[in-house]
Amino acid sequence: MKKDYSIWTLLSQGLKNHVGWQPTWRSSALKDSYDVVIIGAGGHGLATAYYLAREHGVKNIAVLEKGFLGGGNTARNTTIVRSNYLWDEAAMLYEHSLKLWESLTEDINYNVMFSQRGVFNLGHTLQDMRDIERRVNANNLNGIDALALNAQEVKDRIPMINISKNTRFPIMGASYQPRAGVARHDAVAWGFARAASQYGVDIIENCEVQGMDIANGQMQGLQTSKGYIKTARVGCVTAGHSSVIAKMAGIKMPIESHPLQAFVSESLKPILDTVVMSNAVHGYVSQSDKGELVIGAGIDHYTSYTQRGSPHIIEHTAAAIIELFPMFSRVRMNRQWGGIVDTTPDACPIISKTKVKGLYFNCGWGTGGFKATPGSGNVFAHTIAHDAPHPLNAAFSLDRFHTGHLIDEHGAAGVAH
Amino acid sequence: MSRINKPRIKHKHSRVNLSKPLNFTFDGKPYIGYQGDTLASALLANGIKVMARSFKYGRPRGIVGSWAEEPNCLVQIDMGAKTTPDLKATQVELYEGLVAGRTSGWPSLAFDLKSIGGHFSRFMPAGFYYKTFKWPAKFWPLYEHVIRKAAGYGASPIEADVETYDHKHHHTDVLVVGGGAAGLLAAQLSGQCGASVILLDDQSEMGGYLLSTPNTTIGGKNALEWRDSVITELQSLPNVQILTRTTAFGLHDMNMIQAVELLQDHLPHHQRNAIQRRERLHRIRANKVVLATGAFERPLVFGNNDVPGVMTVSALATYFNRYGVACGKHTLILTSNDSAYQAVADLAAGGVKVTLADVRDNINAEWDAHFKQLGIDVFTGFGISEVLGSNSVTGARLSKLHPTNPMENFEKDLLRRRVVNVRDISCDVIASSGGLSPTVHLFCHDGGRPTWSDESLAFVVSANGRANAGIYCVGAVTGEFQLQKGLEKTVQTTQEMLASLGKSATNTMALNTNEIAPNPTKAIFHIATSKKAFVDFQNDVAVTDIQLAVRENFKSIEHIKRYTALGFGTDQGKLSNVNGFAIAAEALGKTIPEVGTTTYRPAYTPVSFGALAGAHVAETFEPRRYTAMQASHEQFGAEYETVGNWMRPWYFPQNGEDMQAAVNRECLAARNGVAIMDASTLGKIDIQGKDVREFLNRVYSNSWSQLASGKCRYGLMLNEAGMVMDDGVTACITDTHFLMTTTTGGAANVLNWLEKWHQTEWTELEVYMTSVTDHWATASLVGPKSREVLAKLCSDIDLNKDAFKFMEWRDGTVAGVPARVFRISFSGELAYEINVDASYGNYVWQALMAAGKAFDITPYGTETMHVLRAEKGFIIVGQETDGSVTPLDLDMAWAVSLKKPFSFIGKRSLARSDTVRTDRKQLVGLLTEDPTIVLKEGAQIINSSNISPPVAMFGHVTSSYYSAFLGRSIALALVTDGFKRRENVESIFAYAEGKAIKAKIVSSVFVDAEGARHHG
Amino acid sequence: MFVITCPHCCEAREEEEFHYEGEAFIARPVDPEAESDEAWGDYLFTKKNPKGWHWEMWNHATGCRKILVLKRNTANHIIAGSWTLSDARKEYDNERATA
Secondary structure, eight states: OOOOOSSHHHHHHTTTTTOOOOSSSOOOOOOOOSSSSEEEEEEHHHHHHHHHHHHHHOOOOOOSSSSSTTGGGGGTTEEEEEESSSSSHHHHHHHHHHHHHHTHHHHTTTTTOOOOOOOOOOOSSSSHHHHHHHHHHHHHHTTTTOEEEEEEHHHHTTTOOOTTTTTSSOOOEEEEETTTTTHHHHHHHHEEEEEETTTTTEEEEEEOOEEEEEEEEEEEEEEEEEEEEEEEEEEOOOOOOOHHHHHHHOOOOOOEEEEEEEEEEEEEEEEOOOOEETTTTEEEEEEEEEEEEEEEEEEEEOOOOOOOOOOHEEEEEEHHHHHOOOGGGGEEEEEEEEEEEEETTTTTOEEESSSSTTTTEEETTOOOOOGGHHHHHHHHHHHHHTTTTTTTTGGGGHHHHHHHOOOHHHHTTTTOO | OOOOOOBBBTTTTTOOEEEEEEEETTEEEEEEEEEEEHHHHHHHTTTTTOOOOOOTTEEEEEEEOOOOTSSSSSEEOOGGGOEEEEEGGGOOOOOEEEEEESSSSOOSHHHHHHHHTTTGGGOOOTHHHHHHSOOOOHHHHHHHHHHHHHSSSSSSOOOOOOOOOEEEEEEEEEEOOSSSSHHHHHHHHHHTTTTEEEEEEEESSGGGGGGGGOEEETTTEHHHHHHHHHHHHHOOOOTTEEEEEEOOOOOOTTTTTEEEEEOSSSSGGGOOOOOOSSSSEEEEEEEEEEEEEOEOOOOBOOOOTTTEEEEEHHHHHHHHHHOOOOOOEEEEEESEEEEEEEEHHHHHHHHHHHEEESSSSSHHHHHHHHHHHHHHHHSSSSEEEEEEEEESOOOOEEBBBBOOHHHHHHHHHTTTTTTGGGEEEOSSSEEEEEEEOOOOOHHHHOOOOOOTTTTEEEEOOOOOOOOTTEEEGGGGTTTTOOOHHHHHHHHHHHHHHHHHOOOOOOOOOOOOOOOOOOOOOOOBBOOOOOOOOOOETTEOOOOOOOOHHHHTTSSSSSHHHHHTTTOTTTTTTTTHHHHHHHHHHHHHHHOHHHHOOOHHHHHHHHEEHHHHTTOOOOGGOOOOOOTTTHHHHHTTTTTEEEEEEEEEEOOOOOTTTTTHHHHHHHHHHHHHHHHHEEEEEEEEEEESSSHHHHHHHHBBBBBBSOOOOBEEEEEEOOOOTSSEEEEEEEEEEEEEEEEEEEOTHHHHHHHHHHHHHHHOOOOOOOTTTOOOOOOOGEEEEESSHHHHHHHHOOSSSOOOOOSSOOTTEEEEEEEEEEEEEEOOOSSSSSSEEEEEEGGHHHHHHHHHHHHHHGGEEEEHHHHHHHHHHHTTTTTOOTTTTSSSSOOOTTTTTGOOOOOOOOOOOOTGGGTTTTTTTTEEEEEEEEEETTTTOOOOOOOOEEESSSSSSSSOEEEEEEEEEEEEETTTEEEEEETTTTHHHHHHHHEEEETTTTTTEEEEEEOOOOOOOTHHHHHO | EEEETTTTTTTEEGGOOEEEESSSOOOSSSGGGSSOHHHHHHHOOOOOOOSEEEEEEEETTTTTEEEEEEETTTOOEEEEEEEEHHHHHHHHOOOOOOO
């Protein structure tokens, strides 16, 4: 891979009016057949293609995208990256991802602005504090950085926060993961697209999958808006539309698609240099490099594919943020938006083979997929390349919904992203 | 020759009251403005040009617009707890004593450190940060720190807001958004035929652009007179509500419009009412919405177009006509359309020297004659290739445009041969007009899309294209930019809208105007230049940035937006977006409609978090619930624990005790004497009907077939996946009447759950459920002496241990109050739960306290309750369980009746391959080797003292306390294969706070395993 | 934010009065013990989750507390109608019969 993005190339292009920059990724024509087709050019899909090409030597790969690449949840999330999950299976998967995040900028020669400014998960009740203690201890024994803090220790690190005992949801403490943080979401998609493209991956935008050609239980090819593609292996990474794509293969998923809303404030001078999340009040907040407060809400309860939710959710979230930070009351919301999150019964993803040979699904990340982007792509690439799961995603198979071996992270995830 | 010698002029139509001067400060310096000014008009009137510095390059910036479209002049208003960041100077109404600060420029507006970096702007194109700041990797936090410091405009307040907000809900037949000419007319027609109407506008007074163009006439009246006549009539109609300073910022499903009204920010501090809200959020459900949201003028893009003094023509006209401010003595106007001409005429007639450059080759003859008469120099076929001046406009270089490709400059070719094709003009203000961009935002918030109109050269919305959703559009937003035609179509559209409400309206007003029929607008968006030409001022996005993005394969307009930050600012691209789309289209070799627009999302203009939250803050964020005995608890010095919405007494410290001391005392009282707890918060559901028994058999895992009247039973409720979801004691009142109790936190969910099963699956069962949690107050009287205490107050129940046995209940009176007394125990002691009408709760509590005084009766809270039940190995749902625990895991097979004929909820799931495993995590007791050590709740179970990761974990401590009764610590834990390990009394280690503590696995029942005490 | 007409109260009310209760007409197997783990797991967890028309239950939680059924389009939030469970079942069966 060419590592041609640097201060030196920037200076030299600056002197040439930047006329020499190459396309970030190639625009490719669709070929008749591919060894592997990935449906969905979001962060996870592009990462999958990148690792398939780089680590598994797969040569002939296409990534199909019905819209523009990185335009789904990759472009709509609040960019939080952390790995302090409760259960071993989830914690190890997210920690694998966090480790990849830590070297991602160098790895793909694209500054994804991964900023390890720490994440606080606040506790407001005695049971919250028990859960925090339990999770922090589990994290420590799994080798994941985590601290359980009391209210004053939270205040010492976040001077703006309201730890008065007289609030409706007094802050009793928090779990804190110092290595967690945020990243520049679009850059992740563009960086993976560029890196995958350099490994020869064809990225086909505005190409919608319309049907699957399956015979004798084996994937044969895909009908798309740009024509038929012959392929024996298809990886579906279509967050927000997983059920729709699965239906083409006659598979009914344990997934419901809900709106998840978020909003940003106007740009402010630096005021908050970490990420604060609270399940009890239903809100979380960080400040972007551009200065906006980035704020997320809980999901809307109904299912929807519209990428918009109901305004009372946003209103409640604003109230929640004021409960934590009363001074933000006069700060103004600049823009709100919604994404579609595919939720599973146990708030854990599905990274799995299916009953169709050569058809693989990576979905159900709910509200927390962004943080897993590199790790998800990495283990999914392994699953496709070997037709067998990577040890880190073996537990995330579809059959757990039959055996009952769920990995219930609701306590750890909730609205917490 | 200019007759203007200072910016503030006397203009007969000005809305500014020159007899009311107002003192204000900006950036630390005092100035004077007048009543009716905005901060922007007052600053311009004071000759201030540079009011901001640009985001990326630190370039000096001035005012470009006159309202919500303003990209540059963001200010910080006020100080302390009332400071507000990022307001647009153009939208801030001036008041006496206003304090405004700059939000950019460090160390000062005159010199910004970033401007040094600005000299290297060629090395900082769109997205440069993705390509650099990567080396060395560990330096990124340092780079980021610098980037963050340079970013951001205003500062957040650091004190809690002292002002308040609320929400108001409306239902109306017709909502008209926008009080310009079209909106006024639509509201008038709607109001006349009796519909309920809300008319709102974001400015301080109705009129929209009419206020900026007083020489336009409608029906023979000048624009302001016409406006006044319509407003007078609207005000006389009781069915019409008019809201000014109210911005509709979001349109949601089924015509729910959120609008925020600014109630006090325009008033000087001494006139603000402390009990009045600062802002009010109106939630308006409108049967029909009429969008009369108008349009913003878009500027043309040319070299150095960000020099202070370059603005839009409409802004220039607004400052001149509405605020009586001449922004300069010599104005150069560049236009691609006729909409600018009225402003040209107004300014020239008002004494400003005006030079007009029109990118088109021909000019309307009528206007041409008029301009000649006014002595205006007119250049046709010319554009501005570059603005001259740095901190303010000193002139402009006009150049002849290419005859076939107007985006290209003719200049270079011709320069060599005919100097006449380049003209340097000296001027102090430049205003441009590239046409109008309709304000289509609200139309698009709930999924609508605008369409490109070649005729209007704009993205427009259809007047009645969304009539089926009840959304109608009138005026400039539809792309009809001529006033008379717009008003005529408004009548038509409004009539159509009213007809759908079954009403009819007839317009009686003359709508003829004095407009001159315009020539077509020329499709030109930017003019070639070798200088930086900005599309989006707030984000420093230049034409070359968009071209670079396209070159780098960012071809979707959403990619271009995201890569360059086009339209990402607090102005949401109101001036820049369409120009950006057009320039992208040119670079992509596509048409503008092929490129399309980015997505319009709320908020149309920024809205405070406070307004969004309304009254749901502080004490009213979420309700607190207190029981009937609250007064007693308060008196007894309770500390509280939040459980669901309830505030429950946690413990009652006496004489400066710490929690452990209080809990020890409370526990010992319960075990050795008598203690009392408020159990009112437990959920209570009254269930009646002939099929209650069968219903309970289905929703609980245990059997209810044999429970006789007068008896109680503990029930365990599973979800359909077989996991424990709730528990509680249910009493049989009669064969067809049961009283169920639930956990405190689970009460609402359980009722929903039961009702759902009843309504969806078992409609044949005759059961009726009512929540009676609030109807009863419950006091638990606990301890060996509890019978004696109760006996003092209750003579009509035989309390003899054989007459009133454990797990029975009786009707009777306690302290003269009718009561249901349950002999049940969550402590393992002899205990009575006394339930009375909640109104008597506190009275009975106090009577029990008085009766128990001789026995030193001790109130206790949830902490002691937890210790007592843990000593008995009783679970708390949500503490011992986490959604992954079955009754068998809890060693509660006795509460699972597999013989019931109906397959109860959750039963089948208990037989899945994972749930039948015998080595699941199972509930056991733990005793530490050192009895003084209390394990941490949430400690992880490990098999050795080795704690260097990774360490395999085998469960966790769910509950852990010091037991004063036992004189040692106890704990409950879920442990992998725990039952087998309990048999062998195996040792484990519990890890928390960096330490592993040894403990042995024992029975989870620590006190009175045989149950002698509670049967006593 | 929806306005939902409660067929029990016969009134149109704000979404905030209602609680979403998920896909309608997922019948509990008559004899759960006869179901395989796979079939039981599908009953417990799988959802149609269509992009388009969706038959779904809502509880008029702060009103009459009765369950109602909406036919709602998840792609654009258009609501085709609301019915009591039994009326909805008839509509649903008719729709499937004619499809």
